[in-house]
Amino acid sequence: MSLNVENPSLTAVLAPPPLRLIDDQGRAVPQHESGGFRLPTVETLLDLYRQMVVARRFDVQVTALTRQGRLATYPSALGQEACEIAAVASLAPQDWLFPTYRDSIALLTRGVEPKDILASFRGDWHSGYDYQQHRIAPQATPLATQALHAVGLATAAKLKRDDTVALTLLGDGATSEGDAHEAFNFAAVWQAPVVFVVQNNQFAISVPLDKQMACRTIADKAIGYGMPGYYVDGNDVAAMYAVISAAMDLARSGGGPTLIEGLTYRIEAHTNSDDPTRYRTTADVDLWRGRDPIERLEKYLVSQGALTEEVRASILADAETLATTTRECMTEQAVIDPLELFEHVYSTPRSALAEQRAFLATELDGDAAASAIANEESAR
């Protein structure tokens, strides 16, 4: 909608083409169209390719486990591997990642064990990895809230004169939240060393982006906050890696925050409880399957002679090993002590919680006694 009724043609300004370094056909784009960004080396691209293939195998495996009813839920990132892997590959060891529930493959790529990633999705505990070791915050479920945490951590690092940068992943729908606005604004005002990577997968569960906002791109919003913004082909890992890495360098050198939008597509449903046929067509999904980030890079690497059959076989073998590890970790039953429920709420013990803990312990003892009697009877 526009107030400018005399010039209705101005009401919808078309988005520019997103920045890309490798096109749909797997060809390097000419230098003058690359926005000043350099194509990463073939070695780097091969590494990104390997990580994307492994991540997708994990994603497909976990989706299968969810369909088998072995996980409570799993938000898939199938089709978004370029954004996820480029983001993680741009991190230095001292940097922090602030992911959402959809970014499990980012955790995997930064080294979190499958069993620790899945702890939350299979319902063992709300979150289950070593945050300090990996420098990854818990996966955020409330939208955009983690972006503020990233800004705060980055600001603390700046106050301590550390060269730590925080990177946070957001979805397109999350940019409608007030917390996203506040995070962008605080980051710009405080010149926090933080990078916002928005994966525009075009749907917030079922709601398309044109119902979230009326501007051309999410990246355009950066101008309003006073920070650089980039609209990037989110299925081109080369471009995502080049732009995110440059933004990380800028933040690390005191240049403040950057907002990067990766245009991509969520191939799978929102979660296993979603029915995407209600809000999008198969043709649309097929169109985006045809823009697959892994296939695109594969074409380029093959054209460069970097992806031999031998290399491909070794990557696929790695992916299968990981899938096996992932399946196996599901057979290990985590030891869950119901009494742990009371353990971590406060650092200081509370008598009220101690009473409730004792109550549950008595109930559990009762259950144990009852089941012992039942076992005894059935043994007779």
Next chain:
Amino acid sequence: MSPQQTLETGTAVRAPESLTMAAALNAAIRDAMVDDPTVVLFGEDVGPLGGVFRVTDGLYAEFGETRVSDSPLAEAGIVGTAIGMAMYGLRPVVEMQFDAFSYPAFQQIVSHVAKMRNRTRGKIPLPIVIRIPYAGDIGGVEHHSDSSEAYWTATPGLTVVSPSNPADAYSMLREAIASDDPVIFMEPKSRYWSKASLALPVQTEPLNRAVVLREGTDVTLIAYGPTVKTALATAEQAVAEGLSVEVIDLRSLSPFDDETVGASVRKTGRAAIVHEAAQFGGYGAEVAARLTERNFFYLAAPILRITGFDIPYPSPKLEEYFLPTPDRILAALSTWEWS
């Protein structure tokens, strides 16, 4: 860091001086910042202005922009960034300028501040103090006089405290800043200018304890924050009526000090709770239910709540009709059968 350590490493005991609650809070933040370089302070107008109530007066000049800063005007942003800072080893002390202006931060407080430690099995503690000037009796316009404590006390993971006097204000804020748990620190606006002679640093009862401010034998009057003064005045007035009123200052709303309050109620056999917040679903309901469940056979009468009415906080010319007064409290106590 335990509170005792914090106080011991503080500057030498100073000569007694007459301090307002606002000045005592100011001194607590200042001393904590001197003792612990990880303490940082930010919020709306807390810098050069020193806060709208001047609680942070002079701190910007003393500690500079890196440790004391004005933030953009956005409460979710203030609390959300404090979380990130705490994750990186800082101890943020943030201010919500007025009670009702803390509501934009509700999600960050309830979904993250309160839950992060439990979510991460203790691996990410959040030592954050969220200061909230609250309650009325200051002639404030709408949104400047809310008593929002029950929103926070209903949330597991938060510690919620409210001082009623300058000595507690200093001691409790020092302990809150030293705590590894997040603390909602509710400052009664109407008491900011109350004075006491203090030799700082002063250490009062531990943060999680209630105190018996005045002993009595007939009834236990339970109050916190702004209504402690009202309760003490009631006890004084009750003497003429031949009634011996014991006054308890809860200080800590969550956790609730069952031991101290329970002992008093078992002694007097009668209890009433006084707060400014509306009655329905208010904090007093929890106190009454809790004391009844645990002390029913000691009680001679039902526990009473003398509170604000179940209406939005009124405009300045009407607030005198809303706030609990000694007369209203004594009238309520007289509804009991005294045999």
